Amino acid sequence: MTVPPQRSSPDLALALRGLVKQFDTKLAVAGIDLEVPAGSFFGLLGPNGAGKTTTLSMAVGLLRPTAGRADILGYDVWADPAAAKARIGVLPDGVRLFDRLTGTELLAYHGLLRGMDADVVNRRSAELLDVLALGADNRTLVVDYSAGMKKKIGLACAMLHAPRLLVLDEPFEAVDPVSAALIRDILQRYVSGGGTVVFSSHVMAVVERLCTHVAIMAEGTIRLRGSLAEVRGERSLEDVFVEVVGGRTATGSELAWL
Amino acid sequence: MAVGVRHFVRLKLRITANGLRGQTWRVVLFVVGAVMAACTAVGGYALLSVPGLLDDQRAAETVLPLAGAAVMLGWLFLPLVFFGVDESLDPARFALLPLRRRTLIGGLFVASLAGVPAAATLAGTLGMVDTAARLGGPVAAGVQLAGVTAGLLLCVAISRALTSAFATALRSRRARDLATVLLAVLAALLGPLQLAAIAGAENADWAGLGRVADVVAWTPLGAPYSVGLDVVAGRAWAVPIKLALVLATIVLLLRWWHATLERAMLGTVGHSGPRERTASAREPVAQLVPRWLPQTRFGALAAREMRYWWRETRRRASLITFGVVGVFLPIFIAVSSGTAGAPTSILVFVGALAAASLANQFGFEGSAYAANVVAGVPGRVELATRVTGLSVYVLPALLAIAVIVGVVIGEPGTVPSMIGTLAAAYGVGLALVLPISVRLAYALPDTANPFALSSGGGMAKGLLSIGALFGAALITVPLQLAAYLADDFWRWAGLPLGLLYGGAALVLGLRMAGSMLDRRMPELLATVTADQ
Numbered sequence: 001m002t003v004p005p006q007r008s009s010p011d012l013a014l015a016l017r018g019l020v021k022q023f024d025t026k027l028a029v030a031g032i033d034l035e036v037p038a039g040s041f042f043g044l045l046g047p048n049g050a051g052k053t054t055t056l057s058m059a060v061g062l063l064r065p066t067a068g069r070a071d072i073l074g075y076d077v078w079a080d081p082a083a084a085k086a087r088i089g090v091l092p093d094g095v096r097l098f099d100r101l102t103g104t105e106l107l108a109y110h111g112l113l114r115g116m117d118a119d120v121v122n123r124r125s126a127e128l129l130d131v132l133a134l135g136a137d138n139r140t141l142v143v144d145y146s147a148g149m150k151k152k153i154g155l156a157c158a159m160l161h162a163p164r165l166l167v168l169d170e171p172f173e174a175v176d177p178v179s180a181a182l183i184r185d186i187l188q189r190y191v192s193g194g195g196t197v198v199f200s201s202h203v204m205a206v207v208e209r210l211c212t213h214v215a216i217m218a219e220g221t222i223r224l225r226g227s228l229a230e231v232r233g234e235r236s237l238e239d240v241f242v243e244v245v246g247g248r249t250a251t252g253s254e255l256a257w258l
Numbered sequence: 259m260a261v262g263v264r265h266f267v268r269l270k271l272r273i274t275a276n277g278l279r280g281q282t283w284r285v286v287l288f289v290v291g292a293v294m295a296a297c298t299a300v301g302g303y304a305l306l307s308v309p310g311l312l313d314d315q316r317a318a319e320t321v322l323p324l325a326g327a328a329v330m331l332g333w334l335f336l337p338l339v340f341f342g343v344d345e346s347l348d349p350a351r352f353a354l355l356p357l358r359r360r361t362l363i364g365g366l367f368v369a370s371l372a373g374v375p376a377a378a379t380l381a382g383t384l385g386m387v388d389t390a391a392r393l394g395g396p397v398a399a400g401v402q403l404a405g406v407t408a409g410l411l412l413c414v415a416i417s418r419a420l421t422s423a424f425a426t427a428l429r430s431r432r433a434r435d436l437a438t439v440l441l442a443v444l445a446a447l448l449g450p451l452q453l454a455a456i457a458g459a460e461n462a463d464w465a466g467l468g469r470v471a472d473v474v475a476w477t478p479l480g481a482p483y484s485v486g487l488d489v490v491a492g493r494a495w496a497v498p499i500k501l502a503l504v505l506a507t508i509v510l511l512l513r514w515w516h517a518t519l520e521r522a523m524l525g526t527v528g529h530s531g532p533r534e535r536t537a538s539a540r541e542p543v544a545q546l547v548p549r550w551l552p553q554t555r556f557g558a559l560a561a562r563e564m565r566y567w568w569r570e571t572r573r574r575a576s577l578i579t580f581g582v583v584g585v586f587l588p589i590f591i592a593v594s595s596g597t598a599g600a601p602t603s604i605l606v607f608v609g610a611l612a613a614a615s616l617a618n619q620f621g622f623e624g625s626a627y628a629a630n631v632v633a634g635v636p637g638r639v640e641l642a643t644r645v646t647g648l649s650v651y652v653l654p655a656l657l658a659i660a661v662i663v664g665v666v667i668g669e670p671g672t673v674p675s676m677i678g679t680l681a682a683a684y685g686v687g688l689a690l691v692l693p694i695s696v697r698l699a700y701a702l703p704d705t706a707n708p709f710a711l712s713s714g715g716g717m718a719k720g721l722l723s724i725g726a727l728f729g730a731a732l733i734t735v736p737l738q739l740a741a742y743l744a745d746d747f748w749r750w751a752g753l754p755l756g757l758l759y760g761g762a763a764l765v766l767g768l769r770m771a772g773s774m775l776d777r778r779m780p781e782l783l784a785t786v787t788a789d790q
Contacts, residue, residue: 062628064780085634095787096626098562100569101546105562108546112558113633118543125542141569157629 012071013038013165013196014059019068021054028054030220031068036198036213038073038164041191043207044200046217047245052200053093053169055217059198060090060167073164086114089158091151093169093200099143103134103153106142107160114161121160128156132182147174155183159190166190168199172206184210204238218245261357266365267372270347274373283698287721294721295378302382310389318393319487320468322386323475326409326483329379333413336720337421349519363516370414380410383483390486401497402486408504409482415508419515424575426518476500478507556643559635563647566623572702573622576615577651584608585659592667601663602679602741603731608659609683610730612652613691614723619644620699625787637775641692641768656680675741675748678756682737685760687730689767694722696775699786733763 014036021029029051036042046052057063059070061077061084070077075084098106104125111121129135132152142153151171158166166187172180187197188210201207207214208228214237215225223244224231232240278285306325309318347369352362370376383406391399474480481500488496543553548564551557567573588608591601620627630640660680664673731738737759741748775782 060632061634062631062780062783082634085632088632090632092625092628092632094625095628096624098566098623098626098629100566101562104542105546105565108542109558109562110629110633112543112547112553112555113630113635115555118541118553121543122541 011038012036013040013073014042014167014198015071016055016059017069017071019055019058019070020066021051021058021063022066028220029058029065032217032220032222034215034222034225036196038196039191039194040196040212041187041210042196042198043211043214044198044217045202045204045207045214045241046200047202050217050245051220052217054220056167056169056198056200057092060088061085062090062092087163088165088167089161089163091154091158091166091168091171093173097142097150097154097157099145099150100141102139103129103142103145103149103156104138106153107156110157111160116161124160125156128160131186132156133179148176148179151175152179152183155186159186164195166195166197166199168197170201171199172201172203180206204236204241208232208237216241216244261361261365263365263368266347266369270369270372273347284700291721292374295374296381299378299381303385303388306383306385307388307392310392313392315393315487315490316468318389319475319484319491320471322389322487323471323480323484324467326383326386327474327477327479329383330409330413330416330479333375333379333417334420337417359516359520363512363519367414367418367512367515370418371410376410376414379413380406383409386483386486390490394486394490398486398489401489402483404501405482405485405504408501408508412478412482412504412508412511415511415515419511419518422515422518425571426521478504555635556639559630559640559643560646560650563644564650567647567651570622573615580612580615580652581655584611584655585662588659588663589666592663602738605659605663605676605679606683606731606734606738607727609656609680610687610727611723612648612656613684613687613730614726615652616644616648616688616691617694617722617726618699618702619695620782620786621702623786624701625783627783627786631779631783636772637696637779638768638772640775641696641771645688645692645764645768652684656684671749675750675752675756678752678754679734679737679741680756682734682756682760682763683730685762685764686733687726689763690726690729690733692767692771693774694726696771696778696782698722699782701786734759 012035014034016032016034019029019032019034020027032051032055034055044052044056054063058065058068059072059077061070061081064078069079072084073087075087077084098109101109107125107128108121111125112118129138132155134149134152134156142150145153151174155168155171158168171183171187175183184206191197211228213225213227214231216223216231224240228237231237278288302325306322309315309321347366349362349366357365384403386406387399387402390402471480475484482504485497485500488494488500547553547557547561551560567577588601588604591604657677660673660676664670664676737752737756740755741752
């Protein structure tokens with residue numbers, strides 16, 4: 001490489017500036033600024049349709065933003081994609097895996113895709129399959145996995161190349177409690193080892209337990225952000241969330257026919 | 259309110275319209291397809307009304323049943339090879355609704371009549387009514403109209419029942435081989451028809467062709483199109499028999515369709531049950547990448563493509579269809595044309611057809627492509643590995659085709675030059691298809707039927723493949739000319755020249771499509787991600 005890649009503020013794992021996404025008629029994300037400090041466990045909260053997935057997709061290079069920029073560990077995702085993409089692991093939500101491969105094959109595929117040495121891929125794949133209880137000698141195609149197993153193999157694929165930043169979209173959705181506990185442990189160990197996790201969720205209990213920082217999104221904007229203690233204050237996170245998002249509360253008179 | 263046929267028709271039209279909304283290039287494709295269909299319809303009408311204009315009853319009795327049978331075979335094969343079936347009304351979506359089987363099948367059947375191909379077929383075959391009217395007056399015309407309508411119903415029933423049956427068969431491992439054989443047998447049915455057509459053209463043997471037509475007129479394929487002429491010829495007694503034959507065939511086909519649909523709707527939605535495989539002691543990388551590929555990014559991508567061509571029903575279906583069509587077509591042409599030597603233009607067609615399998619390569623796996631985008635796979639590597647994955651299956655097939663055709667026509671000396679022709683066509687076809695696959699990708703529905711396409715998709719698929727075929731035929735014109743004009747020269751120069759030509763085209767295409775892909779990865783991902 002002749003020109004050294006331009007790095008801005010490398011102490012931020014993820015920095016979004018003025019990110020906008022306009023679909024045909026709908027403004028999905030209306031200008032988001034977000035800074036995720038390296039080494040933090042960051043929860044992005046919001047109701048369905050708030051624009052969480054759109055935001056994360058733009059942050060990792062899956063969806064071209066209408067305006068704004070995204071930096072991963074100081075590398076501009078859209079100007080220098082190779083440098084930025086090499087440093088992240090992504091678990092997209094609502095996106096299929098290459099599910100006609102077996103779990104083992106899928107891991108090997110992701111490892112080689114990241115330019116890893118075959119020996120390292122072999123060693124780490126076996127370990128990941130073992131830790132995530134997916135069975136190292138399991139020859140079932142991923143398409144026949146349960147929803148929870150699919151999440152776990154997706155997570156394994158995202159972590160295989162030991163990225164410094166993990167971006168996980170709804171990692172706990174459709175995961176049974178045992179697997180969820182396992183994923184939590186793994187992620188906590190990863191953060192304590194210096195990694196950064198950004199994940200989206202609407203399960204408040206998980207967020208309260210894991211996150212150091214949170215941001216609450218609604219209708220394409222960030223409504224509230226800060227460390228968990230700042231956002232939550234004296235109340236429960238769920239109360240804050242419902243208040244910020246402005247959900248309606250049932251009065252008991254509707255749906256009387258039920 | 260009872261659910262009737264019109265609800266299905268309205269649903270189908272509504273889905274078609276919504277599919278076009280806000281998608282400029284889809285609208286363009288739709289319009290182009292509709293115009294082409296209209297031209298075909300007008301041409302068909304003109305051609306079929308000629309016997310009436312000439313006032314030649316014997317010609318009518320020959321042309322109408324044969325043309326009708328050809329239309330019927332078109333409905334049978336084109337969906338399997340080119341167009342797929344418009345499954346905007348996915349039968350599986352109706353599984354939970356309280357519908358009686360009669361309502362469901364009737365509705366789906368009539369809804370599949372509401373489309374451009376059916377309208378074009380009807381308009382074209384109305385030329386037969388014209389002929390019948392000129393030869394036998396209003397009664398004959400009325401009877402022929404009934405026949406033509408029944409014929410259209412039969413066309414749609416045949417295409418529906420067969421694609422559905424194949425879809426079911428291709429899903430299960432055991433029935434897959436059977437399906438391949440069946441498809442081969444069906445392709446083989448083309449043979450006698452071609453022999454007849456070519457014999458007729460060569461010898462102008464109207465009497466012989468007429469005898470074939472008389473037989474065809476008593477099969478379900480030709481029967482609906484000959485009833486008006488029976489009135490003309492004073493064989494009115496034949497009309498009810500033939501119509502009954504056609505109706506019985508339709509009912510049987512619909513029953514068959516229903517049976518396969520039910521099997522698809524119950525039990526497995528989407529895929530067959532879990533496939534337990536025996537545990538493997540090999541290392542993960544060795545499980546993915548075969549020994550002859552490098553254990554690198556390239557190897558991983560190519561290996562994944564190879565697996566997908568066999569493990570994914572849609573791709574497997576197109577591979578099998580290509581294998582059968584690719585082997586049978588040149589052989590039949592070679593056999594039926596007798597002494598003409600190597601069937602160059604058909605070989606070009608076959609080579610390009612192989613490449614056309616990649617026309618919507620990114621649509622096959624849909625949003626799974628996100629993994630490659632996140633990993634930042636460069637466009638040229640991505641496309642090169644996809645070509646490699648397909649070529650693993652196609653190149654041996656092309657070799658086999660050349661050898662088989664060479665043996666069949668009794669000129670083994672032409673095998674190398676035929677390989678050259680096939681390679682050139684395949685390379686040129688790939689060069690054309692790769693940019694198409696990047697620019698004009700479209701999402702495929704997530705259903706159990708590998709031939710299924712969302713609304714408008716059939717038009718897109720057919721037009722893109724046909725465009726690539728024509729393009730390849732045009733670009734390889736110099737080679738085809740060389741093969742025709744300089745037979746002796748081509749015999750030894752065909753192989754190196756063809757390989758060179760195809761290789762150069764492929765390199766160019768890869769370069770162009772690769773940088774195109776580098777610029778549009780996120781946009782491509784968005785287009786192939788099926789709308790939820």
